Amino acid sequence: MKTIDKILNRMKRDGPVTAKILADELSLTTMGVRQHLQGLEEEGLVDFQDIKAKVGRPTRHWNLTGKGHRRFSDRHGELIIQMLDSVEEIFGADGLSQVVERRENQTFEHYQHAMAASTDLKEKLEILTTLREQEGYMAELHQDGETFVLVENHCPICHAAKRCPSLCKSELAVFQRLLGAAYQIERNEHIIAGERRCAYRIQKM
Numbered sequence: 083m084k085t086i087d088k089i090l091n092r093m094k095r096d097g098p099v100t101a102k103i104l105a106d107e108l109s110l111t112t113m114g115v116r117q118h119l120q121g122l123e124e125e126g127l128v129d130f131q132d133i134k135a136k137v138g139r140p141t142r143h144w145n146l147t148g149k150g151h152r153r154f155s156d157r158h159g160e161l162i163i164q165m166l167d168s169v170e171e172i173f174g175a176d177g178l179s180q181v182v183e184r185r186e187n188q189t190f191e192h193y194q195h196a197m198a199a200s201t202d203l204k205e206k207l208e209i210l211t212t213l214r215e216q217e218g219y220m221a222e223l224h225q226d227g228e229t230f231v232l233v234e235n236h237c238p239i240c241h242a243a244k245r246c247p248s249l250c251k252s253e254l255a256v257f258q259r260l261l262g263a264a265y266q267i268e269r270n271e272h273i274i275a276g277e278r279r280c281a282y283r284i285q286k287m
Contacts, residue, residue: 085110086118090127090146094154095220095235097278098131098143119144127153154236162242178246186252190259197260207232207284210260232257232282237273244274257282 083091088108093099101119105112122128127150132140170178193213200206207223207230214221220235243249250272257267264287271281 086122089115089118089122090150090153093128093144093146093150095222098145100141100143104144122150126150154238160241162239163245166242166246179248182246182248182252185249186256189253190256193256193260203261203265203284204230206261210257229283229285232284234273234280234282235278237280240273247274250274254282257284263287 101115105115128144130142130144134140197206197209211221211223218238222233224231268283271277273280
């Protein structure tokens, strides 16, 4: 992977970052990283915010722009939107709902099969995270005591979900069906709403 791609992927997964941190992680000089960042800024892929520090000069944090986020794959978004439009035009809103429902059931069955041998919540969520990562969601799992947070730093169906919000509702429904009524799942960050990532908080009822 090229250095600029590593930089962009780091920002996509973890949000704003300083040149010094990037230099340490990539084993490069800070000056070399700054040159890469300036090039990416000229392309409109990144911008920065100077954050006031308690002592000394402000710290410059670099992050992806809207163009930078769009650089990541969206699974042929425009084609999918055209197909959704065609389904709705030919079969109506009910037809589109059936397509979304069918996708939800297929996804649920696929995930359920992968988790079939798991009874522990953490193990189930680790499997789910792996599956989502493989599908391009840049997924991570974090644990805080008995509460888990599933983070998705990218949405490979973002364009389609903006056209058809029920796709997002469907994904949340899949997670709930997998874990059952004993667990509460709340999406408290949402890419479609303009936030950097999607985050699902999972805890026992």
